[in-house]
Amino acid sequence: MRHVTDLPYETTVEDHWIPLADGTRLAARVWRPVDPAPVPAILEYLPYRLSDWTAPRDAQRHPYYAGHGYASVRVDIRGSGNSDGYQDDEYSPTELADGVTVVEWLAAQDWCDGAVGMFGISWGGFNSLQIAALAPEPLKAIVTVCSTDDRYDNDVHFTGGSVLAVDMHAWAATMLAFCSRPPDPAHVGEGWREQWLDRLEHTEPFVHTWLDHQTRDDYWRHGSVIEDYSAISAAVLAVGGWNDPYRDTVLRLAAAGDEGTLRAPVRGLLGPWSHQYPDRGLPPGPAIGFLQETLRWWDHWLKGTDRGVLDDPPLRAWISESVPPATVYDELPGRWVGEPSWPSPHVFARDLPLVADRSDDQPEDALRTTAPTVEALAGGHPVPTSWLVDSPSHTGVDAGRFFPFGNDADLPPDQREEDGRSLCFDSAPLTAPLEILGRARVRLRLTCSAAKGQVVARLCDVGPDGSSTLVTRGVLNLSARHGRDRAVAWTPGATEEVSFELTGTGYALAPGHRLRLAVSSAYWPWVWPQPGDAVLAVAVGDGAVELPVHDRASSHPPVVFEEPEQAPPLGVVFGEGAEPRPERRVVRDVAEGRWLLEVDPRYGGTRTYPDGLEFTEDALERYWIGRDATSARTRSDWTVRLRRAPGDPLPEGMTGGWDASIRTRSEISCDADSFFTENEVVARDGDEVVFERRWTRTIPRTAG
Known part of the structure; x- marks a missing residue:
């Protein structure tokens, strides 16, 4: 990491109050050049307290942008930090309307030339996308990092229609604590206590609202830009990490850009990273010169300077090589590829059927199991010749953290114990590398013993020593099998075909390794268990994994990044x-x-x-x-x-x-x-x- 002090512009920092129509004031901090000539503004808009909680991270990037000729602005949303008012939910209509006002206020300042960009990670990435969909005229470009376009099925509340116990709970608890923190009297004055008490009186646990909406209804459609990509006219740089839960948003946005669904260009960037900015050097790396990369973006869209961003491939992605299982990696081995479009012509679908190990006349690339077959389920329900899935309730304790942040225990450990609690299908030892890029899909013909249940699939890289490294996974709440917008009970003992995607990955299995599909009926505490303790049966001869296989021999333009640099620490x-x-x-x-x-x-x-x-x-x-x-x-x-x-x-x-x-x-x-x-x-x-x-x-x- 290089801390840069010799930036092109001398800068100053000022605190402002941004007035809203109802009299509320939002706390803002502005880093900008001392030179009085107007410059473009870049906004990061968060509830995480600019005067303390995010201040160390803010100091890495906002002075850096200011030193390159921008007014870089950090604003606390209504009811957070030192801003007035109170916060009633994530990404509420009020928050987004306030954000539009902030964009327009910035454009009107005498130190701004009228062009505005937005950026942020997680919450700030979310509302950058959502405010871009409201299309305020000054907003020309955004950089959205580790964010989602789908608030129902790719956020912290639900996955595959199942309640995300690990983060529905944890994030609701975190936001209850965060919303309850006081403003700082050093910034708001003697009235801090009255402002705090007013904030506390209006605090409601977000979990009440989230659990009141257990299917994809209008509540979740609000703020989900996947509902109408065409509303976005600002240029989008979408950034994520393979070890971040929101990585699929980058793939969807890249595809929407190539299809022309978005009205402005899109570029996608997917690295090996966790839920962090890619320049911070937190595991897993390698880190990149992300601030320099975003400067190219801002210069093009906000200053009209051609920095070659439209020559970049629509998707730049990291493909990791096989690694033994570990809960942290300082750096992952691998390589960058630049895809000419997304979906890519270098990626093709390969079906791997699920078969019994004893069957000799099956395709060579089949996934085989030694599990015995059954003819009936619990309760005496007859089934076709099938394999049983009856996972212990604690299956999932080795899932790792839903939001890896670069800590020592974030990533999933060796999956052998989890595999032992699942129905497993293995490939033969690979004779050549098998490279995956994108989202795999699992197809199963299932019988379920109860009206409610869920199925979980994991793909693992099994080394010659038997160790099992998690590659990707996916969940389907069986009541959501006909769509996330409805709950359709399963008829106990009935058999149906189900299909669901796993989260995206870029991963190359090494020769001598095996690909494993592990199927379970539980995954606690990632997903809340369904009542009824359902037992599943997977029909023999009707299941497959559809892999997005990347042509390792395909040619790509070189993808090169500078070494990370930041402003000096706080x-x-x-x-x-x-x-x-x-x-x-x-x-x-x-x-x-x-x-x-x-x-x-x-x-x-x-x-x-x-x-x-x-x-x-x-x-x-x-x-x-x-x-x-x-x-x-x-x-x-x-x-x-x-x-x-x-x-x-x-x-x-x-x-x-x-x-x-x-x-x-x-x-x-x-x-x-x-x-x-x-x-x-x-x-x-x-x-x-x-x-x-x-x-x-x-x-x-x-x-x-």
Whole structure:
């Protein structure tokens, strides 16, 4: 990493209040050239507190853009950080309308030449796409990183129609804590406490809304730009990582650009990365000169300078080579390819049928299983000759983190134990590399013993030593088999064909390795188990995996990136905080048949900022399950504390320093018919409890 100080423009930084029509003010920080000549503006619009939480990351990129001749702007959305108002949900109509106002306000400033871009990772990538779909005239281009075009089926709430227990719970709990944090009196003045209490009074746990909408209805269609790509007229640079859950959005946007569905050019970039900006150097790498890459984009679309961005391939993708299983990789081996279009002419579909190992007259590239066949399911339901899938309820404890952030325990460990809880089909040892680029599809003829159930498929790279590395996976809630917008119960004992895609990947299996398909009926805590403890039967002779095989010998233009560079760091001091605990810990109660997964998300611990602010946060997520589906339970506990010493910057009259804290608890449990949620917030000003509230809800299980 090179920290750049000799930038072309001398810069300054200013804090502003952006006024909205209803009197609300949004907190903004603007880095821009000292030279008074107007320049284009670039906006990052987030709820994550520009004055502290994202300040270290902001310091890496906003001064860098300003030093290259842009006004780089970071804005806290309504109800977050030091902005007025309160936040009622993710990507609400109010948030997006405010964002349009911010874009227009920037374009009207005397230091802006009228051209505006937007960028962001995750939330900021989401609302960049969504505001682009509202098409404010000044918005000419966006860079959307680790974001989604589909809020229902490619976000943190549902996957394949199933409730994402691991992140429906964890992210709702995180946002309850985040929405409850106070504004900083050093920035908003003596009225900070009244503003905080007003924010707390209007806080509602987001999980209530999310679980109220268990199919793809109008609530989820709002903000899902996949509903109408043609609404987007700004040029789109879509960026993701193969170890980020939103990677399929990049493939879909690249395809929409090639098809002409979007009204402006699209370029896709998919690296080996986790849920991080690609220049930060967090595992897995290699990192790239991402800020330089985005400057090419901004220069072209905001300044009219030809930097060759339209000569870039529509999709640049990293293809990893075979690696042994590990929960972290500093750098993955592999190579970059530039595809001339997406879908690519270098990728072709190959069907791998699922067959019994004893069958000698099957295709050479079939996937074979040694599992015995059955003729009946639980409850006496007769089935065609089939293989049984009856996974233990704790299948999925080795799934890894849904949102890898570059931590030591993020990625899935060796999958052999998970494979042992699944129905597995293996290829013969490969005689040549097998390169996959895109989304595989699984087709099965299934019989299900209950009205509700789900099927999970994983593709694994099995080494000569038997180790199993997860390559990709997918989920289908059987009630969503006819569409995510409806819940259709399965007739117990009936047989139907189902088909579903796995998440995208770029991966090359080595000669001597085997490709494995592992099929399970449970995947806790990634997806919430369906009631009824369904047993599945996979019909012999009717299943296959459709692989997107990449022609390894195809020629590609060279894909080259510069080494990463950033602006100098902010100078935040990170402390040790509480006694460290394992990032991920699995506890098995053998006598009770109960499993517990504990997760420390490691968001930041304790840090001290240059202005003296001490910010401490701690979180612990827990996921329990016993022998049956209705024993599933989750809990998340958060504590956040913000402190300033008496000598730190504070409004006149605040002589005793500042010490504000919040504690939250979030839980979800279930029975066959309902989800039960409990949430709690306790807020303190020093030792005084200034706010306390508890919520309990019973939410019918309409599809989840």
